Amino acid sequence: MSKIEVEEHMDYQRTFWRIQRVGWVLLASMLVVSALGLLGSGGPLHEEILGAGSAFRVEHPRVQRLSSEFEARFEVAAADSLTLILPARFFEEHRVEGWVPEPTSSRAEGDEVQLTFEGVSAILHAKPLTVGRKTIPVREKGGEIRDMSYLVLP
Amino acid sequence: MDSVLRAVGVYLILLVLLRISGKRTLSQVTTFDFVLILIIAETTQQALLGEDYSLTNMTIIASTLVALSLVFAYVDFYLPQVSKWVDGAPLIVVRDGEILKDRVRKELVTEEDILESARQKHGIERMDQIKYAVLEKSGDISIIPAE
Numbered sequence: 001m002s003k004i005e006v007e008e009h010m011d012y013q014r015t016f017w018r019i020q021r022v023g024w025v026l027l028a029s030m031l032v033v034s035a036l037g038l039l040g041s042g043g044p045l046h047e048e049i050l051g052a053g054s055a056f057r058v059e060h061p062r063v064q065r066l067s068s069e070f071e072a073r074f075e076v077a078a079a080d081s082l083t084l085i086l087p088a089r090f091f092e093e094h095r096v097e098g099w100v101p102e103p104t105s106s107r108a109e110g111d112e113v114q115l116t117f118e119g120v121s122a123i124l125h126a127k128p129l130t131v132g133r134k135t136i137p138v139r140e141k142g143g144e145i146r147d148m149s150y151l152v153l154p
Numbered sequence: 155m156d157s158v159l160r161a162v163g164v165y166l167i168l169l170v171l172l173r174i175s176g177k178r179t180l181s182q183v184t185t186f187d188f189v190l191i192l193i194i195a196e197t198t199q200q201a202l203l204g205e206d207y208s209l210t211n212m213t214i215i216a217s218t219l220v221a222l223s224l225v226f227a228y229v230d231f232y233l234p235q236v237s238k239w240v241d242g243a244p245l246i247v248v249r250d251g252e253i254l255k256d257r258v259r260k261e262l263v264t265e266e267d268i269l270e271s272a273r274q275k276h277g278i279e280r281m282d283q284i285k286y287a288v289l290e291k292s293g294d295i296s297i298i299p300a301e
Contacts, residue, residue: 004246004285004286004298006246006288007243007244008243008244008246009238009243012239012243016242017260020173020174023174024174027171027174
């Protein structure tokens with residue numbers, strides 16, 4: 001009886017099976033990390049709260065995705081209105097989709113932009129335009145600075 | 155440039171995911187596989203196109219995908235040592251009517267998969283009528299009947 005002419009490459013096959021099993025573990029790990037919210041878009045660890053219980057509170061996602069809209073919330077205690085000061089580069093690295101409520105005034109000063117809102121809180125809707133780690137210092141006028149630090153995934 | 159990078163990224167990510175999922179995942183289009191293909195196509199569309207639905211973008215992306223396919227075809231032809239990492243290699247899973255258990259377990263191929271293929275291709279009724287069953291690169295199972 002003749003032997004079948006099949007090149008099996010068993011050394012390759014055994015190495016590939018090992019790599020494949022590692023791949024399965026990585027795949028499962030990615031799903032767990034994603035379910036926890038560490039790859040953006042919801043999950044128990046999705047949001048970071050800065051200044052909880054203080055006069056100026058900021059809530060923002062820890063991880064964002066390129067060109068996907070995210071929401072950040074800014075709130076002051078014991079004030080009639082909210083005035084935020086953001087670095088101008090924030091507006092170069094993000095496309096602002098809107099504010100709720102809309103700012104009653106906005107003014108550029110040097111490399112900063114000052115936005116004033118009626119009420120004590122404002123919600124920002126924006127899309128990141130570049131990938132990588134971002135640190136955006138947000139200041140409440142006359143108050144504290146909060147560093148919004150997050151990763152933008154491709 | 156962005157469109158080319160997106161297309162290459164999506165192609166390579168899907169290639170790696172499908173390779174680690176094993177040969178059998180998309181070899182037979184069962185109802186489940188069909189749904190999987192539809193969902194993967196839908197989820198990758200947005201990542202490929204972004205927000206640019208222009209004819210130019212479509213042409214760049216399609217050209218990139220065809221070029222990648224050509225590159226892999228050249229690799230397949232001229233660099234067989236590299237090619238097996240991309241495409242896989244055939245594997246004998248039955249020899250003289252004996253299932254090679256370690257291999258079928260690693261590839262998640264069941265005895266029923268082999269017998270089904272044998273029935274469909276050669277009207278074979280029993281395992282001992284199979285001389286060789288080969289799990290091909292495509293995930294298909296080739297059957298060589300015993301004489």
